[in-house]
Amino acid sequence: MMTQLLEYGQEETWRSWLSNMESYSCVVLCDTNTFHHCYPKAQAEQILPQHHQLIVVPAGEASKSFEQVVQIVEQMHVAGVGKKSILICLGGGMICDLGGFIAHIYMRGIQLAHIPTTLLCMADACLGGKNGIDFQGVKNQIGSIHHPEAIWINPAFLNTLDERTKKSGIAEMIKHTLLQSEDAFDHACQLPVNAFYDTRQILAGLRF
Numbered sequence: 001m002m003t004q005l006l007e008y009g010q011e012e013t014w015r016s017w018l019s020n021m022e023s024y025s026c027v028v029l030c031d032t033n034t035f036h037h038c039y040p041k042a043q044a045e046q047i048l049p050q051h052h053q054l055i056v057v058p059a060g061e062a063s064k065s066f067e068q069v070v071q072i073v074e075q076m077h078v079a080g081v082g083k084k085s086i087l088i089c090l091g092g093g094m095i096c097d098l099g100g101f102i103a104h105i106y107m108r109g110i111q112l113a114h115i116p117t118t119l120l121c122m123a124d125a126c127l128g129g130k131n132g133i134d135f136q137g138v139k140n141q142i143g144s145i146h147h148p149e150a151i152w153i154n155p156a157f158l159n160t161l162d163e164r165t166k167k168s169g170i171a172e173m174i175k176h177t178l179l180q181s182e183d184a185f186d187h188a189c190q191l192p193v194n195a196f197y198d199t200r201q202i203l204a205g206l207r208f
């Protein structure tokens with residue numbers, strides 16, 4: 001299955017994709033921070049279906065747990081979420097990992113979409129279908145591969161990130177260029193100043 005990767009400027013394509021899904025019920029999964037910072041924006045910009053069930057979990061890695069999975073599945077079950085429903089993850093890597101796992105196991109798999117709200121998630125975690133939860137202190141010990149039908153990327157969500165989370169996203173991007181090739185790294189060094197940092201300076205500082 002091909003994931004549709006849509007970004008800022010392609011709102012109409014995203015909305016039309018969503019409207020084709022309108023006949024299915026929809027669950028939107030947020031954490032407490034993305035509920036506060038991103039959900040109102042997503043609602044205002046009409047990138048969520050008009051009718052949806054909202055589930056909010058505590059922010060932080062601790063929510064990638066079996067206990068949280070059980071609580072979410074219970075809420076979906078009680079709300080009558082069915083096989084033809086779609087789960088939309090509105091959050092960073094934690095929400096996408098947790099939501100992706102639930103979308104894979106609930107009724108043997110329901111449809112999934114990601115709206116990543118951190119740089120790390122936009123650059124990495126929302127892509128490739130990997131999901132998972134932590135178990136007994138081991139990160140991503142339990143998980144699966146379940147590809148999203150679509151991903152909506154809007155860099156405007158990044159405006160409310162704290163410094164630490166921004167830096168962690170930049171570090172992830174640098175890692176990817178280093179893993180890819182020297183050319184990719186050189187190309188990244190030429191990128192214009194981004195919204196937060198002078199990417200060229202950070203990358204140049206890494207040369208050895």
Ligand SMILES: NC(=O)c1ccc[n+]([C@@H]2O[C@H](COP(=O)([O-])OP(=O)(O)OC[C@H]3O[C@@H](n4cnc5c(N)ncnc54)[C@H](O)[C@@H]3O)[C@@H](O)[C@H]2O)c1
Pocket residue numbers: 031032033034037038059060061064091092093094095097117118119120121124125126127128129130131139140157158159160161162165168
């Ligand atoms: N599946 C994959 O391929 C993959 C790849 C890399 C990392 N990961 C996973 O991703 C997770 C880390 O991702 P992350 O750094 O995005 O962490 P995260 O999702 O925990 O987000 C970091 C913090 O930023 C907050 N936040 C998110 N978006 C915000 C916004 N727009 N404004 C304000 N606050 C916001 C969150 O509530 C949280 O407190 C880890 O669990 C890691 O295992 C998965």
